[in-house]
Amino acid sequence: MRLLFAESSTRGYGTEQHLVALATAMSRRGHDVRCLVIAGSPVAVLLHEARVPAVTVRPGSSRGIRITAALLRTVLRQRPDWMISNDPRFYRMLLAARRLTGARVALFRHWHDAPSKERTRELLSRRTDRFILVSRFHRDDYRRQGMDVERAAVLYNPIDTGRFRPEAAWRKSARSRLGFSDSDTVVGYVGRIIEAKGIFTLLDSAERFLAAEASARVLWVGDGEDSTALRARIARSPYADRHRFLDWESDLAAVYPGLDVLAVPSLYPEPFGRVSVEAQAAGVPVVSSLAGGLPETFVADGTGIGVAAGDADALAGAILALIRDPDRRQKLGAAGREWAIGRFSLETIAGDFERLLAGG
Numbered sequence: 537m538r539l540l541f542a543e544s545s546t547r548g549y550g551t552e553q554h555l556v557a558l559a560t561a562m563s564r565r566g567h568d569v570r571c572l573v574i575a576g577s578p579v580a581v582l583l584h585e586a587r588v589p590a591v592t593v594r595p596g597s598s599r600g601i602r603i604t605a606a607l608l609r610t611v612l613r614q615r616p617d618w619m620i621s622n623d624p625r626f627y628r629m630l631l632a633a634r635r636l637t638g639a640r641v642a643l644f645r646h647w648h649d650a651p652s653k654e655r656t657r658e659l660l661s662r663r664t665d666r667f668i669l670v671s672r673f674h675r676d677d678y679r680r681q682g683m684d685v686e687r688a689a690v691l692y693n694p695i696d697t698g699r700f701r702p703e704a705a706w707r708k709s710a711r712s713r714l715g716f717s718d719s720d721t722v723v724g725y726v727g728r729i730i731e732a733k734g735i736f737t738l739l740d741s742a743e744r745f746l747a748a749e750a751s752a753r754v755l756w757v758g759d760g761e762d763s764t765a766l767r768a769r770i771a772r773s774p775y776a777d778r779h780r781f782l783d784w785e786s787d788l789a790a791v792y793p794g795l796d797v798l799a800v801p802s803l804y805p806e807p808f809g810r811v812s813v814e815a816q817a818a819g820v821p822v823v824s825s826l827a828g829g830l831p832e833t834f835v836a837d838g839t840g841i842g843v844a845a846g847d848a849d850a851l852a853g854a855i856l857a858l859i860r861d862p863d864r865r866q867k868l869g870a871a872g873r874e875w876a877i878g879r880f881s882l883e884t885i886a887g888d889f890e891r892l893l894a895g896g
Contacts, residue, residue, distance in 0.1 A: 537893065538568040540616040540639075542626045544603055546595060548578025548784065549728065550693070550810040551622050551646045554670075555579060557694040558620075560586040561886035570614050572607055574599070604629060611637055618642055618665075618893055627656075631663055642666035642893065644691075645674075648805050648828065650681040657683055666892060671829030674807040689892055692832075694885035695813050697877045699789045702819035702869070710794025714755060714780050721751045721859045724795035724820075726788060726811045729760035734801030734825060734845065736762075739769060741801075741852035746775040749859050757782045757791060792818035796865060797858050800824035803845050809833040813880045816840070816872030821865055823854045839872035 541559045545552050555571075556579055563569040563586070573579045575592035583590045591610050593602045607626075611619070611633050619630045622644040630641045643664050651657050667688050669675045679685050716722055723742070727733050735756075746752050756766070756779065770779050782791070788811075792798070798815035805828030812822050812833040822840035824830050834840035841858070843850040858865050878884070 537562075537618060537890075538614055538616045539570070540610060540614055540619045541569065541571040542607065542619065542621040542630065543571070543573050543579050543623050544593075544599070544625045545579065545623060546574050546577045548582075550808070552577075552579045553582075553810060554644070554646070554693050555622050556582040556586065556588075557696055557882060558885070558889065559583065559588050560696065561694050561882035562889065563588045564882065565886050565890070568614070570610060570616070572603070572610055600625075607633065611639065615639070620644070622646055627664075634665075640665040640893075642668060644668045644670070646670055646807055648674075648677065648807055650678045650683040668892070670808040671832050673805070673829035673832065677805065677807075677828070691888055691892060692880055692885060693808055693810050693813065694882045695810070695817050695876055695880045696789075697817045697873075697881045700792060700814045700817035700876075701789075702873065703793045706790045707793040710791055714782065714794065716753055716755075716780070716794065719751055720753045721749065721796045722753045722755055722794060723797045723799055723855055723859070724755045724757060724792075724815075725799050725801070726757040726791070726815070727800075729756065729758050729763040729766055731762050732802070732804040733760075734803045735766055736769070737803065737846055737848050737851060738799050738801040739766065739773075740848035741799075741855065742779075743773065743775065744849070744852035745856040745859060746778055748856055752778065752859050754779045755782065755795065756780070757788070758784045788814060789818070792820050795820045797855055798822045799851065799855060800830060801845075801851055802827045802830065804828070806830050812840070813876050816869075817876035817880075819869040819873045821858060821868035821872055823851065823858065825851075834872065835875055839868055839875045 543555045571590040573590050593606050616639050618640050620642045634641050668691050669688050675685050742754050792815050798820050800812050802825050807829050809830040825845040826842045827845040836842045841854040
């Protein structure tokens with residue numbers, strides 16, 4: 537198939553990582569893949585590293601006009617069978633191009649809130665050839681919000697389990713650059729530094745497990761609007777010197793192996809939970825809230841531990857239990873690696889996506 541993926545974001549979070557992974561997976565399976573992205577963005581960098589062809593548009597004030605022009609040129613040149621996007625900015629453009637070329641459109645939706653305008657709902661659920669949500673929870677939640685999801689498919693995020701993997705050299709390198717020793721037990725957080733992600737719940741729990749175990753350390757990876765407030769609260773903590781910070785980076789594959797536990801403390805109903813699966817692919821057990829679609833990303837007591845969202849005591853207790861039990865951490869980590877490969881690997885999800893596109 538000839539496939540065109542489109543993304544206008546200049547960020548590198550889960551939604552953007554999803555596009556890169558799916559485009560890479562479909563390219564590796566022999567499809568003619570092209571991507572339309574913003575020059576210099578994390579998406580463009582990752583696609584270049586994966587050797588997936590990309591048409592780039594310069595960022596700037598007239599970006600919208602350039603994106604539209606580039607889309608039309610690319611569509612007319614490639615004549616794709618399918619145009620695919622996670623990005624709401626492209627929804628109407630792709631549907632307009634569909635009328636001009638006959639190419640079909642597959643749109644992903646990654647957000648918790650269902651589209652509010654009736655026209656947008658109709659565009660997504662009726663005029664789109666494939667409308668795809670990222671978890672069973674996501675589909676059920678949209679139904680509860682009053683959206684017609686009869687035609688909505690569920691497709692989990694693909695994870696490059698060849699890239700995200702346990703790697704002793706990466707573990708050593710990550711710990712060295714962040715100042716952790718071999719005897720430290722590192723609890724990580726990866727994602728946007730915003731209250732809705734449960735960062736302050738995790739900080740409250742950290743006060744408990746840092747007090748209880750001298751080997752415990754915390755690594756915060758990401759950025760966001762509440763970063764300043766988080767750092768200010770940590771600066772007042774008696775355990776401030778046991779926290780480390782790392783700005784968001786696209787090469788998280790080299791970060792996860794340096795962790796012993798990943799905490800996913802989200803308060804709001806995550807449609808999926810990409811970092812949970814990435815960590816498990818790297819052999820790292822997760823302690824996750826049970827918000828939204830997160831329970832679909834791990835096996836409770838098999839690859840990780842689930843706790844109620846917002847319960848700092850339960851979160852601290854689950855993390856502390858793993859800090860004190862390295863054998864259990866190893867067992868959960870090994871099982872998590874197998875779980876990620878079997879359920880979320882590029883090959884698995886790409887095969888599911890092929891069958892979804894080929895369906896009636």
